[in-house]
Structure formats: C-alpha cells, structure tokens
Amino acid sequence: MAARVQQLVLGLGLGEQTNIATASAAFLRFKKIDMALTTPKPVFENDAAEIGKGHEFATATFPSHYDVANRIEKYASAEFVAWALAFGLGNVVQSGSSPNYTYTITPIDPGTSLELPYFSVVEQVPEGGGAAIDNMHIGCAIEDFTYAFTYGPGRASSKLTVNWVGSGKLTTPSGVTVPALTTESNMLAASMALTVNGIDLVATKRILSGSIGWKNNLLLNAGFYPGSGLQSGLQLRGRMEIGARVPSFQFTARLLATSTEAALLLAQTAGSAVLSVQYDANHSAAFTFPQLAFQMVENTEADGIVAITVTGTPEYATSGGVFSAVCKCGITGIAG
Amino acid sequence: MDFKQEVNGVDAAKAEQPASGSAAAKVRLRHPHTGDIQEVDATPDKLVPLMVQGYQQIPPEIPATKGV
Numbered sequence: 488m489a490a491r492v493q494q495l496v497l498g499l500g501l502g503e504q505t506n507i508a509t510a511s512a513a514f515l516r517f518k519k520i521d522m523a524l525t526t527p528k529p530v531f532e533n534d535a536a537e538i539g540k541g542h543e544f545a546t547a548t549f550p551s552h553y554d555v556a557n558r559i560e561k562y563a564s565a566e567f568v569a570w571a572l573a574f575g576l577g578n579v580v581q582s583g584s585s586p587n588y589t590y591t592i593t594p595i596d597p598g599t600s601l602e603l604p605y606f607s608v609v610e611q612v613p614e615g616g617g618a619a620i621d622n623m624h625i626g627c628a629i630e631d632f633t634y635a636f637t638y639g640p641g642r643a644s645s646k647l648t649v650n651w652v653g654s655g656k657l658t659t660p661s662g663v664t665v666p667a668l669t670t671e672s673n674m675l676a677a678s679m680a681l682t683v684n685g686i687d688l689v690a691t692k693r694i695l696s697g698s699i700g701w702k703n704n705l706l707l708n709a710g711f712y713p714g715s716g717l718q719s720g721l722q723l724r725g726r727m728e729i730g731a732r733v734p735s736f737q738f739t740a741r742l743l744a745t746s747t748e749a750a751l752l753l754a755q756t757a758g759s760a761v762l763s764v765q766y767d768a769n770h771s772a773a774f775t776f777p778q779l780a781f782q783m784v785e786n787t788e789a790d791g792i793v794a795i796t797v798t799g800t801p802e803y804a805t806s807g808g809v810f811s812a813v814c815k816c817g818i819t820g821i822a823g
Numbered sequence: 824m825d826f827k828q829e830v831n832g833v834d835a836a837k838a839e840q841p842a843s844g845s846a847a848a849k850v851r852l853r854h855p856h857t858g859d860i861q862e863v864d865a866t867p868d869k870l871v872p873l874m875v876q877g878y879q880q881i882p883p884e885i886p887a888t889k890g891v
Binding site: 582583599600 | 848850852854855856865867870871872874875876877879880882
C-alpha cells in the first residue's frame with residue numbers, strides 16, 4: 488500500500504492557544520493547493536569542525552533543535568482569509584453574529600506584546616488502515632501571508648499563501664479528530680473594489696493584478712532561550728516574537744494617457760488604499776492601508792497591453808496604523 | 824453546484840442582508856497595561872484607532888471592571 492497526497496487531512500487551530508505549549512482545543516479543516524507536507528525536522532550537529540581530533544571528520548553527532556515550517560497555498564476563501572489574517576496580524580476583535588461574524592484585525596502593538604496568537608497544525612495521511620502521517624505541531628505562528636489577485640477566470644484569480652513556523656513541539660499520533668471540511672466561500676477577483684490614492688482602479692477597468700503582503704520576520708533563534716525546553720533531547724522554541732514587520736502592496740494596471748500614478752510618485756502624495764473582495768455580503772474581506780505612498784512606478788505590459796506596476800510604501804498613520812483588515816465569515820472564535 | 828446555482832445562492836444571501844443603517848453593536852476593549860476600558864461601536868472606524876494603540880477585546884465572560 489501507499490498513500491496519495493490528496494488524502495491529506497489538514498487541521499488548523501481555531502482559537503488562540505492558551506500558551507505556546509498547549510495545543511489548540513478545536514480545529515478547522517481546510518483544503519489547499521500546494522502539495523507540501525510538513526516535516527517535523529530534528530536538527531543534529533556534529534564535531535567535524537572541532538580541532539584536537541587529529542582529522543577534520545565528524546566523530547559524533549549531537550541533538551540540536553527541532554525546525555518545523557511549512558506553507559499553505561489556497562484559493563482565497565472568506566474563511567481562510569479571516570483565519571490567516573487573524574493569526575498573522577494578531578489583534579482581533581470579533582463582533583456580529585451568525586451568519587456573518589465580523590473580524591476587525593490589526594497588527595499587534597509591540598508596546599503590548601511581541602507574540603502573535605499561537606495555533607496548532609494537524610496533518611494526517613491515512614494509509615493501509617493506519618496513518619502514514621499523524622502529527623500535531625503545537626505552538627505555531629504565521630511568518631508571512633500574501634494575498635495575490637490577477638485577471639483571468641476562476642478561483643485562481645484570488646489566492647492567499649501563508650508561511651508558518653512551529654515551536655517544534657510535536658504530538659504523534661496527534662490524537663485529534665479533525666472535523667469535516669470547512670465550507671468555504673471563495674472570493675473571486677471579479678468581485679473586487681480597489682481604490683488607491685484616490686484612483687478607482689476598478690471603475691476605470693485598469694487593474695490587472697497585484698498583491699498584498701505582510702511579513703512578521705519572527706525572531707526564530709531567540710525562541711531557543713535558556714530554559715525554552717526540550718523534546719527527545721532537542722531544543723524547542725519557547726517563544727516566537729515578531730521582528731521588524733514589513734507590509735507590502737503592489738499592483739499592475741493598464742496605463743492610460745490620463746493615468747496619474749507617475750505624478751503621484753514624483754509628488755510623493757500619500758493616500759489610502761482599500762481593496763475589498765467578497766463572495767456575498769456575509770463573506771468578504773477588506774484590506775486597508777490608511778496611508779500609502781508610491782515607491783516605484785515601472786512601465787510594463789500584460790498580454791501586449793501597456794501597463795504599469797506600482798510598488799507602494801505603506802506608511803504608519805496615527806489613527807489607522809499601517810494596515811488593517813475587516814473579514815466576514817460564518818465561523819466564530821477565530822484566534823479568540 | 825453549477826454556476827447558475829451558485830449565482831442564485833449569492834443572490835439569495837444578499838437578499839437576506841439586514842437593512843443598512845441599523846445600530847452597530849457595541850464592543851468592549853481594554854488596554855492590557857493601563858487597564859483603561861472603552862466601549863465603542865463595532866465598526867472599523869471606531870475600533871481600529873484603539874486597536875493600533877494596543878487595546879484588545881474583552882471576552883464576554885470577563886466583567887467590565889476597570890483594571891481587571
């Protein structure tokens with residue numbers, strides 16, 4: 488027997504773990520596009536570089552630490568976008584009621600905490616009546632997420648990719664019964680509204696593609712502090728703190744004689760950028776950069792049509808911060 | 824589900840939306856260091872300015888006592 492990767496059961500923690508070492512109490516099951524399976528990778532070092540042995544070869548190996556990380560690439564459903572942004576940014580306020588819970592999400596304030604909400608990841612692959620893989624990675628945090636949109640039909644027009652990192656703490660077998668697949672409401676790019684720096688890029692039918700990104704630059708080595716803990720003799724991370732976070736926004740739009748992006752670049756005029764997509768009124772996401780200047784405007788082409796690619800510089804605004812999101816979906820308790 | 828069914832589903836969901844302009848629910852936020860508590864409308868324009876200062880949602884089970 489063997490197992491096909493399509494059999495993967497992926498469970499992501501619903502609520503925030505009470506601490507980095509305590510597993511999520513409930514899970515959401517999602518499909519994903521990429522085929523990447525998570526490896527609970529134990530890292531060993533050796534003494535090859537040490538002198539005094541009479542040669543340059545290793546004579547012994549030593550347990551070092553666990554290194555766990557993976558990515559989740561998905562079509563951008565309202566449910567997954569809400570989950571990813573809640574855990575990726577960290578400060579979450581839930582309001583509303585079924586069927587549209589509303590999540591207002593901002594990056595955590597570093598004056599309050601440096602740690603994002605932690606979640607657990609369960610991966611199970613049944614095989615031959617047993618399980619080829621049945622792991623629960625406890626104490627995971629989101630390193631970065633990227634929402635990407637493009638012209639063209641179907642769900643591929645709107646995708647979200649998440650990279651996450653684990654503390655290394657592992658439970659095998661997981662002992663988790665992952666629930667049924669989450670019913671997802673895919674938000675196609677055709678539903679988009681986008682206004683950047685006073686320019687309505689949808690009404691003018693100019694927008695072609697783009698991406699919104701957030702990178703936490705987690706301080707991974709600092710997670711291995713004295714006393715951070717061991718598992719099978721290998722060090723575990725006892726914390727994962729945010730580093731210098733980087734928001735990003737880039738878009739490509741058709742270039743018209745009336746286009747003003749180049750002028751806005753030269754003048755360094757900053758304005759808000761708001762991108763929203765939806766499945767319906769109960770399932771949506773809106774991303775807001777309160778103050779965005781243009782860093783670069785490059786001429787390009789798409790399908791032979793002259794266009795420009797604009798790279799933005801998200802600036803911190805006193806009242807609105809650097810970035811926020813409002814996500815609506817029918818799931819309650821995300822990162823709560 | 825074919826495309827027509829999906830479109831019909833979207834239209835039905837849109838038709839079920841409450842009328843706009845209804846009063847926004849209130850949400851309680853607390854600053855973890857100062858203990859200050861604010862109760863504001865659950866709208867982004869009210870929430871975000873507090874959230875970027877570090878205010879966090881008070882779970883419903885916690886009493887709204889300043890300095891909890």
